Amino acid sequence: MNPAYSVILFTTASGAGYGLLALLGLVGFNHGPVSIFAFGITAIIIALGLITIGLLSSTLHLGHPERAWRAFSQWRSSWLSREGVAAVATYVPALLFGVVWTDIIHAPAIVGPLGLLTGIMCAITVFCTAKIYSTLKTIRAWNNALTEPVYLAFALATGGALMTAIATVFGRYQIFQAILTGAAVILVAVLKYFYWRSIDSAERTHTMAAATGLGTGVRQWEVPHTAENYIMKEMGFAVARKHALKLRNSVFFLLLISLLALAACQITPWFSFIAVLAVLVAAVFERWLFFAEAQHVVSLYYGAEKA
Amino acid sequence: MTSLPTPQPNQKKLGLVIDLDTCVGCQACATSCKEWNTQGYSAPLTDTNPYGADVSGVWLNRIHGYEVNEEGRDDSRVVNFPRSCLHCETPACVTVCPTGATYKRAEDGIVLVNPDTCIGCKLCSWACPYGAREYDHTVGVMKKCTLCVDRIYNTNLEPEDRAPACVKACPTGARHFGDLGDPNSDVSQLVKAREGYDLLPEMGYKPVNKYLPPRKRRDATSSKQIALPKGDGSAMDRLFSWADKMLSGKSSAASAKQEDYSDKLEG
Numbered sequence: 070m071n072p073a074y075s076v077i078l079f080t081t082a083s084g085a086g087y088g089l090l091a092l093l094g095l096v097g098f099n100h101g102p103v104s105i106f107a108f109g110i111t112a113i114i115i116a117l118g119l120i121t122i123g124l125l126s127s128t129l130h131l132g133h134p135e136r137a138w139r140a141f142s143q144w145r146s147s148w149l150s151r152e153g154v155a156a157v158a159t160y161v162p163a164l165l166f167g168v169v170w171t172d173i174i175h176a177p178a179i180v181g182p183l184g185l186l187t188g189i190m191c192a193i194t195v196f197c198t199a200k201i202y203s204t205l206k207t208i209r210a211w212n213n214a215l216t217e218p219v220y221l222a223f224a225l226a227t228g229g230a231l232m233t234a235i236a237t238v239f240g241r242y243q244i245f246q247a248i249l250t251g252a253a254v255i256l257v258a259v260l261k262y263f264y265w266r267s268i269d270s271a272e273r274t275h276t277m278a279a280a281t282g283l284g285t286g287v288r289q290w291e292v293p294h295t296a297e298n299y300i301m302k303e304m305g306f307a308v309a310r311k312h313a314l315k316l317r318n319s320v321f322f323l324l325l326i327s328l329l330a331l332a333a334c335q336i337t338p339w340f341s342f343i344a345v346l347a348v349l350v351a352a353v354f355e356r357w358l359f360f361a362e363a364q365h366v367v368s369l370y371y372g373a374e375k376a
Numbered sequence: 377m378t379s380l381p382t383p384q385p386n387q388k389k390l391g392l393v394i395d396l397d398t399c400v401g402c403q404a405c406a407t408s409c410k411e412w413n414t415q416g417y418s419a420p421l422t423d424t425n426p427y428g429a430d431v432s433g434v435w436l437n438r439i440h441g442y443e444v445n446e447e448g449r450d451d452s453r454v455v456n457f458p459r460s461c462l463h464c465e466t467p468a469c470v471t472v473c474p475t476g477a478t479y480k481r482a483e484d485g486i487v488l489v490n491p492d493t494c495i496g497c498k499l500c501s502w503a504c505p506y507g508a509r510e511y512d513h514t515v516g517v518m519k520k521c522t523l524c525v526d527r528i529y530n531t532n533l534e535p536e537d538r539a540p541a542c543v544k545a546c547p548t549g550a551r552h553f554g555d556l557g558d559p560n561s562d563v564s565q566l567v568k569a570r571e572g573y574d575l576l577p578e579m580g581y582k583p584v585n586k587y588l589p590p591r592k593r594r595d596a597t598s599s600k601q602i603a604l605p606k607g608d609g610s611a612m613d614r615l616f617s618w619a620d621k622m623l624s625g626k627s628s629a630a631s632a633k634q635e636d637y638s639d640k641l642e643g
Contacts, residue, residue, distance in 0.1 A: 070502070130497075130498075132496020132511070132513075132515070132516025132517055133495045133496050133517065134495075136495045139474075139475035139476070139493055139495060140497070141474075142475060143378045143379075143473060143475060145378075145379055146378045146379045146470075146472075146473075147378055147471065147472050147473055147499075149472065149497065149499055150475075204472075205468075205472075205503055206505075206579060206580075207468070207502065207503060207504065207579075208502065274578070275576060275578070279576050281442055281457060281575070282574075282587055283442055283455055283589075284446070286444050286446060286447065287442050287443070287445075288442065289440070289442060289443075290442050291441030292440065293406075293438035293439050293440050293441075294438065296432055298435070298438070298510065299510045300510065303498065303501065304501075365502070366576070366579070367504070367506065367507035369576075370459060370506075
């Protein structure tokens with residue numbers, strides 16, 4: 070699949086934003102209103118900013134961004150529609166949580182429930198994003214039981230690293246932030262290891278024989294057009310498979326760097342900035358591979374023997 | 377509404393039956409489709425840089441060529457393979473649509489895209505295993521086969537012209553149009569008689585369009601049989617056979633006896 074940069078930016082930025090927002094919600098749930106206003110307001114703005122940038126960038130790859138509002142209508146059948154609804158709905162508890170957590174409006178009693186609700190909505194939205202991909206039977210690498218866990222774990226890891234770094238700036242670094250983020254990074258690494266093992270070893274159940282009905286002795290003789298068409302450009306992206314192993318190893322390497330940086334936060338918490346950078350770059354690499362490595366069933370009509 | 381309509385008893389299922397035995401790969405269906413649909417329901421079917429080096433364009437019908445090796449034969453045959461929307465009974469392209477722009481018609485099962493509400497997110501094209509949907513970058517919406525919905529019910533046309541453009545254009549009668557929900561229709565009977573089949577049946581989208589397999593090849597018409605001359609045992613033939621043996625030398629004399637000229641097909 071062609072890795073569209075707008076979609077990669079959308080899923081990584083909004084994932085980090087939702088991860089950060091969910092963790093702030095849980096912090097509020099545990100501790101009530103934030104003790105330093107500047108920390109609270111900065112963290113909330115960064116979280117909602119990343120989410121908003123992500124959502125706006127996801128409309129960039131639309132043919133008609135001005136019609137994007139129509140995407141809220143088909144939540145009964147479409148995960149893309151559900152994601153849109155969940156994303157917009159999350160703003161309501163998130164903004165309310167933001168103003169009571171930072172004590173702009175003094176209502177300490179509802180900080181906890183709003184924080185919890187915000188966290189749950191964040192998880193639902195990221196889950197819906199992953200579902201858009203995991204429900205596509207045409208793409209074996211996405212139609213995988215680990216797709217949703219990976220999206221959720223990456224949101225937690227990137228969000229946790231951001232929280233640690235922002236807390237550091239305002240002198241609010243605490244060891245639980247580094248430990249929680251480190252656990253999420255380890256979870257990502259484990260899930261990705263099993264995900265890649267799963268897609269590499271899975272049986273290729275669709276064949277050119279079944280796609281054409283012409284038996285096992287069929288092979289491509291002539292393509293239907295003299296130039297690449299939309300199908301070949303969008304679904305036929307295969308260049309990355311050549312470099313997949315190198316890029317996969319870089320993801321693991323970056324995750325390791327972020328783990329070491331998180332451990333080094335015990336020396337000085339400013340190492341959390343290295344952790345943020347490493348885990349975000351790892352997320353972008355991983356998301357690029359998620360698209361670029363995925364083979365679409367339609368490739369069977371264009372010469373692939375199995376999919 | 378992108379939820380699928382509930383099938384009714386005797387549900388009408390309009391679709392195509394494509395005969396891979398008679399298709400000659402002439403592209404008449406594809407060009408006729410393009411000609412009709414670039415001014416019809418899906419208009420325009422944009423071409424970008426049509427006379428330049430980097431040609432690109434939207435087509436609703438693509439004709440592949442496949443080489444098929446049949447078991448027990450050492451030669452192969454070419455099968456021309458038109459590919460377009462199969463108007464599935466349970467299409468994933470419809471249910472993934474976030475806006476309701478793409479829908480399956482309850483009355484005849486045709487799958488359409490409303491170009492006024494499509495946001496161009498391309499998710500439907502990802503969900504389709506058959507590559508039936510092509511995105512129009514210029515217009516910013518998805519395009520697909522409409523089964524010429526603007527022809528088949530068009531009372532401004534003569535009754536015999538109320539068929540998809542591709543069906544009307546096919547010079548060998550390889551494309552058939554009709555109601556595949558009616559077991560007594562001509563197309564259903566044809567599918568039954570010729571053992572028509574579904575593409576990628578295991579994916580479960582239940583395509584309405586059917587493909588008729590190429591008939592078993594008769595040996596008398598195989599290209600190899602005609603291309604290779606056989607000795608007829610006449611005096612002249614025996615003379616050439618003797619000359620061949622003399623000129624071939626010892627090592628190849630044995631094989632020359634078999635009258636196999638297959639290595640001479642290429643100069």
